Structures are given as structure tokens and as C-alpha cells.
Amino acid sequence: MLLAIDTSAGTAVALVADDGRVLAERSTADTRRHAEVIGPFLAEVLHEAGVAAPALNGVVTGIGPGPFTGLRVGIAAARAVALAAGIPLLPVPSHDAVALRLVEGGVAAGRFAVVTDARRREAAITVYAAALPLPTVLEPAHLVPRAGWMPPEGVVAHEAHEIPAAPLAHAALARLAAGLPFPDPQPLYLRAPDVTLSTPKRVTG
């Protein structure tokens, strides 16, 4: 049984059995309330399934890409649950959840790109080749300008506004089953921190 948390877009939490059944889930597309809803979502999902955290086999955390501020809430929460319950942390790129759902649903075939908003007139994209149980990453997550960007030849772009937590857990289950390694539990910021190096200005004319 895995708990999956993603806050790279809105906030999504799901509890998924080892066979992939979704036992409980909560989500909101609201991109401004991550720190608020993470508490109730975690409590409700565990309560609804009647599960205590130490009974979990792992915590799946979506590592983005996503606008920074919200993204960190889910990663901080997932690390805390893993520490509290003494269970492994399983980091998964957030786009993998969308890609898996698109392939499982028969929506995507061949080569395709998952596109999410990165703010500041940019989008984050990951290019995949359709495959199961896990789509193959052809180009890892990176930023492209919103205006004028065209997917590479033969690649169909799929824009996502939410990252669902259940397929994030499914992606983790597939990695576990195939013995594939997990990435580092570091957020995919894709951008250096925004800083303006101010030089002291003259105050007299």
C-alpha cells in the first residue's frame, strides 16, 4: 500500500493498494492553497481507508516540475510522513503520472509530450514514447517558451492542468515491480532562484 502526494500543480493525495486499486483520494486544482489542504487531505485519505501511516509500504512524492512554492509543500510533507512512519520515500517525476494515465487510457500513442504551466510565459515539458507499464522518457523535463513553441516532428503535445496522485503511485509500483531506480528526492525546479542583485543607489542627486 502506497501513499502518493503531489503538489506540483494543485494538491493531490491518494492511497493505492499494491495491486493498483485506489483506496482513497482527494484533490483540488487550486494552486494557492497547498499548505492549507495538505493536512486535511492526508488525514482524510488515511482515515477513509482505515490505515495508519506505519502500515504503508512507502510514500510517493511528485518532484515536479512545478511552480516552486507549492511544489515544496508536498515534498516536505512526503519526507515527513516517511520519517514519521519509518518507510521509504519514493520520488517520481510528476509528468510521469500524466503520461501513464494518457497511455493507459489509449489517449497517447507513439511519441508525445506532457506540457504543464511553468508561469512567466514558459511551459515545462517532458517527451515520452508510449509504453506500459511505464512510458519511456525521451527528453526529461525542461522549460520552453509558451509563445511559438512547437512540439518536435511526430510528437503530440498534451497539456495537463492537474497531476493526479493515483497514477503517480502506479508509476512507483511499476518502478518497484521492474526493479527500476527512483530519482533523487529533489524538486525539479528547472530555474535558478529569482534574485535581483541590487547595487546601492545614490540618494543625493
Place this chain on the structure above:
Amino acid sequence: MNRENPLVLGIESSCDETGIGIVRGTTLLANVIASSMEEHARYGGVVPEVAARAHLEALEPALREALATAGVALDELDAVAVTSGPGLSGALMVGVGAAKALAVALEKPFYAVNHLVGHVGADVLRTEGEPAIELPTIALLVSGGHTSLLHVRDLTSDVELLGETIDDAAGEAFDKVARLLGLPYPGGPHIDRVAAEGDPTAVRFPRGLTLPKDLEHHRYDFSFSGLKTAVARHVEKLRDAGLEVPVADIAASFREAVADVLTAKAIAACLDRGVPRLLLGGGVAANARVRALAAERAAAAGVELRIPPLSLCTDNGAMIAALAAQLIMAGHAPSALDVSADSTLPVTVVQA
């Protein structure tokens, strides 16, 4: 839950310090602080996104270290506490997210508390034999993030904001003036060091909001923006005239102006309110001149001055745990799990 002597873990992430503290009632068990100060040095001030990234990385190691130092296991805790505001929004959210998840996973009560009142709460943590905090007290809380004067009648239920800065925080003014004088970040300790050799009466820099007309509406408020500009103007004039800038004298004169305003207003509040106690908190409490002038003026006014140890004055998780322990012992119910990180949480809201 143990309400007599609760074992509480506190998480603080409102600015550039990641703090994890563990207390049992009023006894300090661990106070681990990881600072991202060095990462901000090249920018001359705290960069919110840099601070927030650093919190995420520092949190888990600090948690493990605090638990090891205190010699307690997570499941022994009676409650998990966190700063929910005021502070930098993105930084606060890291601590709030982690604290809620810890509380849910451990099935322990969650307490979201006010950072500023936490600074006052630090004073309940005493080593054996020391007198306990006495209330009411006036509290002067000064750091790079805030400059506030409080009247605290009850730590858990009756805190009044008397005044605060209307522009820069005092610590910020230290950073900006240090930069102007070519001194490193953070400005406070470096200005303090250089000022020791200088003449504090060399330049009479302005004392913000101390004129009679300002006192009418801003009796307990502070302003450091005019002071900062006055120092800049003074330095530019010297440089334009090709004169050497007497760094020690300017640092000492600037520091004197800050210490003068801070302590004058704090003592005035003690006298006006008939409260014979003043508590200093925040990183600026480390400033030698602020401490000396506060001690001198408090003694002259018959006011008892209290300054917690420096590791409990700067931002830390122990003060958050200590305040939550006070709330628990006073019978307050836990916070809701959906409280938000509130960058402008008013000081009257002790528990969110």
C-alpha cells in the same frame, strides 16, 4: 495527551533559519538551528526563494539531529507545533507542510502558533534555579524580519501590539548600512564590531518617529528608512568631496541612533503601561549597544530587563515548541489541520 508537562516538537521556518526545537513543559531538550545566511550574503539580504529552498533541504537533517539530541522518538511526542506566521510565505509553507504531515502520520495534535509570540515564549525556557517568566511584560522583538513592541498580559490569550516598524526592520537597516560602508553581511555583527572603535556622537543621525508630531500617532512605531537614507547621504557627501569615510564613527553613530530609538520607545511603553518588565527578543538582541543601552535605561526606570540566551533570541524551533506547550498546559485545543501559512498573521492571534 499529557497536559501537565507535554513533550512538544516545534518547527520554525519563517525567515532564513530552519529551527527544530523539542521541549518538555518549560524544559529545553533540543534546539537545532540550520541557517541559510551564508547563501544570502552575496545578495546583501534574505532572498525568499533561496531561503525556501534551503528550508526544504535543512528540515529533515535538523529533525533527526533534534530527536537524537533530545533522546526522544517521534512517537513519544505529545504534540507537533509550527510557526504559521508572520514571515515569508514560501518559507512558512515548507514548515507548515512538514508539521501537518508529521502530526497526521504520528496521529498527534497539531498546534500552529504565532512567530512573534514565540519569541516571548522563549523566555519560559529556564535552566533550573532561574526565576520563571513574570507577566505582564513589554517585549521588544527586533530582527532582520520584524521590529515590534508588544504588551503581553497572558502568553496564550492576551497579547497586544503596541507598535511596529512602518518601513524597514531594524536588522534590515543594519544590513543596508553595512553594505554602504563596505562591511559584510549580515550587517549587525559587523557594524557592532567596527562601531566599538568609533565615536557614537560623531554624527547626529535622525531618530525616526520621535518628534512630538510623530509621537501623536506613532508613539510606539518605528521607522528606519529615513535613518538609512541619512547615512547614505552623509557617506556620499564625504566621497564626493574626496574625503575618507570614517567607517567606525559612522557605524557607531548609526548604531547609537538605532539603539536610542528602540530602547527609548520600549522603556516609554513600560512606564506608560505601568509594566516594570522588558523582554528583548530577535537577533538584534545580540547587538552590544542595544543590550547596554537597554540595561542602562531599564535600571534608571526601575524596569527589570530580561534577555534570553542568544540561541533562543534568534529564530528557533524551541520557542515555538515552548509556546505550544504553554497553550497545551493552559487547556487550548489543537489547531485545525487546514490552517494556512499566513505571512501577515496578527500578533493578537497567538494560535492559528
